[in-house]
Amino acid sequence: MKRKVYQALATMLAVLLLSTTAFAAQTETTVNTEKTTVNTEASDIKKQKELPENALTLDMAVDMAKKNSMDLRGSSDQAEYLQKLKEDIWDITGSFSVPSASYQQWVDPQIYGIYSSIQNISSNMTKNKYAEELTKLTLEASVKNQFTSILSDESALALKKKDTQLKKKLYEQGMLKNKLGMLSNYELQNLQHEYQQSEFDTVKLELALQQEYAAFYQLIGAEQHETFTLVYDAEYVPYTMTQTMEQYVFNKLNTDYTIKLQEQAVEDAKFGKNYLTWTTSGGEKAGKEYSFSEAQRSLKTAKQNKEVAIRNAYTTITQIESQYEAMQETLKQAQAAHRAASVNVRAGNAIPITLDQAALAVDQAENGLRQLEYAHDMQIYQFEHTELLAGGGAANMPQ
Numbered sequence: 001m002k003r004k005v006y007q008a009l010a011t012m013l014a015v016l017l018l019s020t021t022a023f024a025a026q027t028e029t030t031v032n033t034e035k036t037t038v039n040t041e042a043s044d045i046k047k048q049k050e051l052p053e054n055a056l057t058l059d060m061a062v063d064m065a066k067k068n069s070m071d072l073r074g075s076s077d078q079a080e081y082l083q084k085l086k087e088d089i090w091d092i093t094g095s096f097s098v099p100s101a102s103y104q105q106w107v108d109p110q111i112y113g114i115y116s117s118i119q120n121i122s123s124n125m126t127k128n129k130y131a132e133e134l135t136k137l138t139l140e141a142s143v144k145n146q147f148t149s150i151l152s153d154e155s156a157l158a159l160k161k162k163d164t165q166l167k168k169k170l171y172e173q174g175m176l177k178n179k180l181g182m183l184s185n186y187e188l189q190n191l192q193h194e195y196q197q198s199e200f201d202t203v204k205l206e207l208a209l210q211q212e213y214a215a216f217y218q219l220i221g222a223e224q225h226e227t228f229t230l231v232y233d234a235e236y237v238p239y240t241m242t243q244t245m246e247q248y249v250f251n252k253l254n255t256d257y258t259i260k261l262q263e264q265a266v267e268d269a270k271f272g273k274n275y276l277t278w279t280t281s282g283g284e285k286a287g288k289e290y291s292f293s294e295a296q297r298s299l300k301t302a303k304q305n306k307e308v309a310i311r312n313a314y315t316t317i318t319q320i321e322s323q324y325e326a327m328q329e330t331l332k333q334a335q336a337a338h339r340a341a342s343v344n345v346r347a348g349n350a351i352p353i354t355l356d357q358a359a360l361a362v363d364q365a366e367n368g369l370r371q372l373e374y375a376h377d378m379q380i381y382q383f384e385h386t387e388l389l390a391g392g393g394a395a396n397m398p399q
Contacts, residue, residue, distance in 0.1 A: 056228035061220050062143045068221025069139055075132035082125045089118060096122070101274040104285075109277045119271045126264050130257045134387055137257075139219075141388050144381060146216045148374040151232055153212060157205045159367045164202050166356055167195040173353065236324065236373045239317050239380055249307050252386045259306060262299040269295040309389035317379050324372045331365035338362050 051057070066072060090096045098115045107115070174191040177183035217224055241248065253259055269292040276285060341358035344350035382388045 051231055052229050054227055054229050055231045057231045057233070058144060058147050061147055061216075061230075062140050064220040064222065065139050065143045066136065068219070069135065071135045072132065072139075075128055075135060078128050079125070079132070082121055082128060085121050086125070089114075089121065098122075098271065098275075104274050104276060106276050106278055106280075109279060112275060112277045115271075115275055119268070123264060123268050127261060130261050130264070134257050137385055137387055141381065141385070142219060143216075145378060146212065146219060147230060148232065148378060150209065150212050150216060151230055152371055152374045153205060153209050155367050155370050157202070157209060159363055160198065160202050160205055162360055162363055164195070164198040166353075166360055167191070167198045169353055169356065171195040234373070234377045236369075236376060238321050239376075239383075241314075245311065245314065249310055252310060253303050253306060256306060256386045258387050259299075259302060262295075262302045266292070266295040266299050306386060306389065310383070310386055313379065313383040313386075313389055317376065317383060320372055320376045320379060324369065324376065327365060327368045327372060331362070331369060334358070334361040334365045 086096055093114060096118055098118050171188075171191045171194075174183050174188045178185065178188045214224065217226070222228070243251075269288070272288045273292040276288075338355070338358040338361070341350060341355045345352055345355045
C-alpha cells in the first residue's frame with residue numbers, strides 16, 4: 001500500500017516538474033508592450049530640485065529600465081510559479097524539507113523522487129531570487145554606464161566643435177598668409193587637413209551619440225521621439241575605505257550573488273552525492289561524487305578570482321584619482337596661460353587667436369576632469385557591487 005502511495009506521489013510531482021520547462025519557455029516569449037512612465041516619487045524629487053520639465057535623473061532612468069525589463073517580469077512570474085509548486089508538494093506530503101545528510105544514504109526510489117523534487121524546487125527558488133537581484137544590479141549598472149557615457153560624449157562633442165572652429169580660423173588665416181607669401185603650400189595643406197579631420201571627427205561623434213541615445217531609450221523603454229535633459233549630480237570625492245581590504249574582501253565574498261549561486265551549485269551536488277536510490281549503479285555513484293568535487297573546486301576558483309578582481313578594481317580607483325590630481329594641475333597651468341594670453345592680447349603683444357587657443361586648452365583640461373569624474377564614479381560603483389567584477393580583471397562593465 002505504501003509503495004502505491006509513493007508511486008502516486010512521484011507521478012504527480014513528475015507532472016508538476018515537467019511543466020516547469022514549458023512555463024519558463026512561455027514566460028521568455030511573452031512580450032509586454034505596455035508603455036512605462038516615471039513614478040510620482042521621481043516626479044516629486046524633480047520638483048524639489050527644481051529640475052526642467054524634461055529632466056531625467058539617473059534614479060528616474062533606472063526606475064524606467066526596471067519597469068521595462070522583461071527579464072525582471074520573467075523572474076517574478078517564475079517565483080510565483082515555483083511557490084505554487086512548493087504549495088502543491090506541501091498539500092500532498094505535509095512537508096517541504098529534505099532531512100540533512102552529511103554522508104551517503106540509500107533510500108527507496110519513490111522517497112528519492114519526493115526528496116529530489118523538493119530539493120529541485122527549493123534550489124530553483126533560491127537561484128531565481130539571486131538571478132533577480134543580479135538582473136536588477138545589471139540593469140542599474142547598464143543604465144548608469146550608458147547615462148554617463150552619453151554625458152561624457154556630449155562633453156567631448158562640445159569640445160570637438162570648439163576645436164573645429166579654432167582649426168577653421170587657423171585654416172582661413174593660413175589661406176590669407178599663403179596669398180601673401182607668408183605660408184607655404186605644404187603648411188596650408190596641413191592646416192586644411194587638420195580642419196577637415198576635425199570636422200569628420202565631429203560628425204562621427206554626433207552619429208555615435210545618436211546611436212547611444214537610441215540604445216539608452218530602448219533600455220529604459222522611452223519613445224525615440226522623446227527628448228530628455230540628462231541630469232547627473234554625482235560629485236568627485238576621493239574614495240575612502242572604512243575597513244581593511246581583507247575585511248572588505250571577506251564581507252563581499254559572503255554577500256556577492258555570483259558567489260552565492262556557486263554555493264547553491266555545491267548544495268545541489270551535495271544532495272546528489274548523499275542521496276542514492278537502491279537502483280543507483282556504481283558508475284552513477286562515482287559520477288555524483290565527482291560532480292560534488294567539481295562544484296567545490298569551481299566555488300573555490302570563483303572566490304579566488306573574485307578577490308583578485310576586487311583588489312584590481314580598488315587599484316584602478318587609486319589610479320584614476322592620481323590622474324585626476326594631475327589633470328587638476330594641468331587645468332591650473334592652462335588657466336594661468338589663458339590669463340597671460342589675455343594680458344598679451346590686450347597689450348598688443350599677441351594676436352587674438354592666441355587667446356582662443358589658450359581658452360581651448362582650458363576647455364580640454366576641464367573636459368579631461370569630467371571624463372575622469374565619470375570613470376571614477378563608475379569604478380567605485382563596480383567596486384561596491386562586486387557582482388559586476390568579472391574574473392581576475394578590473395571590471396566587466398565598459399568605461
